[in-house]
Amino acid sequence: MIEELVPAEVAARDLFGDARTHRLFDSERALVAGAVAERVREFTTVRWAAAQCVRRLGHAPAPLLPGRLGAPRWPRGLVGSLTHCAGYRAAVVARASVVSGLGIDAEPHEPLPDRVTGRVASAGELRHLAALHSAHPDVRWDRLLFCAKEAFYKLWSPVTGRWLGFDGAEVTFAPSPGDARGHGFVVRPAGAASGFPAVRGQWLARHGVLVAAIAVAAGELPAVRPAPHGQEGTAVTGISS
Structure with a gap:
């Protein structure tokens, strides 16, 4: 997939x-x-x-x-x-x-432990996840947030040569232009990562697995x-x- x-x-x-x-x-x-x-x-x-x-x-x-x-x-x-x-x-x-x-990450489609969610998500992201869960409770949005951030960090690392904490990126799940499935997300760098461009990704949930992927064209x-x-x-x- x-x-x-x-x-x-x-x-x-x-x-x-x-x-x-x-x-x-x-x-x-x-x-x-x-x-x-x-x-x-x-x-x-x-x-x-x-x-x-x-x-x-x-x-x-x-x-x-x-x-x-x-x-x-x-x-x-x-x-x-x-x-x-x-x-x-x-x-x-x-x-x-x-x-x-390029950055991809796969995770089991299961809840994150509460202690991990608190480390991964900002206050704004927690509110975003709560709204998403209310509308689409079949998706483990907490785990998907972790997955999307991991995909972003895998893209970030070779470009910058630096580590980045979970608070260095804010994720919003929203359809990308032309995405009929509505399985898009946007990662906006924050804090120490400010100045790095925002990037778009796609995700899927299938066969008990969540997968997130980010591909950025040359020159961007x-x-x-x-x-x-x-x-x-x-x-x-x-x-x-």
């Missing part, structure tokens, strides 16, 4: 479950040496999905290793994003000449920071993926 949330020029692949066969690069395998089986499966499957996307764009797959902030570094000329949650894995990749930033974001000396590519998304 991830392909429904991004433009046609973005290669997208998802999977409910795990890839049966995918050989990790030695450098990738070292990252999960000693990890529990579930961690190895999700790590391997999102890299399988990413490899499918990279090949679709005419590139040879390469190791996806963490950059300075923990997000995967993509082959030069590409941007991408990874996500996984219980039973679902996804990747999106695009040419940097076409798309300047600040220039990407160069990778540290000796590191190829750009760090984009998927902290700990």
